[in-house]
Amino acid sequence: MDNAYRKRTVEFQKRLGEAGVDIAIIQDPDSVFYLSAFWGYLGMQFGRPTVLAVPDAGNCTIVTPSLEAEMAEKMSWIDTICQWSDGIDGEWRKCLQEITGVKKVKTIGIEANKTHPTVASYLRDHSHDADIVDISDILADMRMVKTADEIAVMRQAGEISVAMCQGAKEVIAEGVPEYEVALAVIAAGTRKAAEFLTDKGPERLFSPMIHNLQVLQSGGPDLSMVHRRPTTRRVKQGESVYMCFCEMNDFKGVKLGFDRQYWVGDVSDEEARLYEIAIKAQAAALNTIRPGVVAQDVHFAAEKVYREEGFGLCYRTGRAVGFSLIEKPELKKDDRTILQAGMTFAVDGAVSVPEKGAARVGDSIVVTDSGFDYLTPFAKDLQVL
Secondary structure, three states, X not given: OHHHHHHHHHHHHHHHHHOOOOEEEEOOHHHHHHHHOOOOOOOHHHOOOOEEEEEOOXXXXXXXXXXXXXXXXXXXXXXXXXXXXXXXXXXXXXXXXXXXXXXXXXXXXXXXXXXXXXXXXXHHHHOOOOEEEEOHHHHHHHHHOOOHHHHHHHHHHHHHHHHHHHHHHHHOOOOOEHHHHHHHHHHHHHHHHHHOOOOOHHHHHXXXXXXXXXXEXXXXXXXXXXXXXXXXXXXXXXXXXXXXXXOOOEEOOEEOOOEXXXXXXXXXXXXHHHHHHHHHHHHHHHOOOOOOOEHHXXXXXXXXXXXXXXXXXXXXXXXXXXXXXXXXXXXXXXOXXXXXXXXXEEEEEEEEEOOOEEEEEEXXXXXXXXXXXXXXXXXXXXOEO
């Protein structure tokens, strides 16, 4: 496992050198993990940043609270760890000052939109005459095309997503509270994730626990609220249950998108029509995906279906997924990135009619040499439970 993270870091250092950046100060947890294999559980929400310092050549340094230092040592291939404690010697600031002061640093790179203002402002105020530049695109471009090993982990994450959905289907019924469906999702996903983990080496520190709040809503006027969370509302006969698993499945650092919707007891003709449109739009987008296609053209394929059916458009058709919930590129207007084999996306189909109803479907896929392959292979025909 360490070898993959080392290779990424070496490539990142090479690109930093080519860009004339002396050192990168990385604070986004996803990026820290992508390079170092370390995932901490304390962050700026507690006033305790973890930072990864990556010079254009030589040894990297993890800056982390002393509470997390032992875990960093066990998880990461990086040997140099600068640990700090609350209220002592300037905390993390002293570490950064020592790191950037080792040599005459002229250019410091940060991910401008992912670095907390507290860290970014400190660097600007205490880096002497060094220029602060945005190196977001360097990492984003590295992460666009996944390796075979990365795709293998994403396939495992896909199996976990499918297990979560299967767990929900087993309990969805008239009279069941929404939160009970969500609990079934968490239990099924956690058990599946545990099958892929061992209790040896750094992997033993990965948690199989499915967490975060799921998007889950049963029928009625709230169904058009795209991201409502599960409540105490009970499922009723003739209603649908919509579930989005996007923020719940974080397995070995990778994230996927996955959405399914089911009806209980019966489905109206109008709801069936809306679902058919959502499926049709997603299929149009998926059938457009292949190497050489422009990202926005995938979006336009779905948009054409919506407009032909008399609907407008309110959001993108998809986004790249991987080590973050959203990566580059996006399947939306004005994204002219050329698709390549190995890119991974969440691709959606959706129709919402405010206060009346909605239909949605979503899958994660990997671009192949001839088209695409599902990372979340699971039936999506209209199903009445």
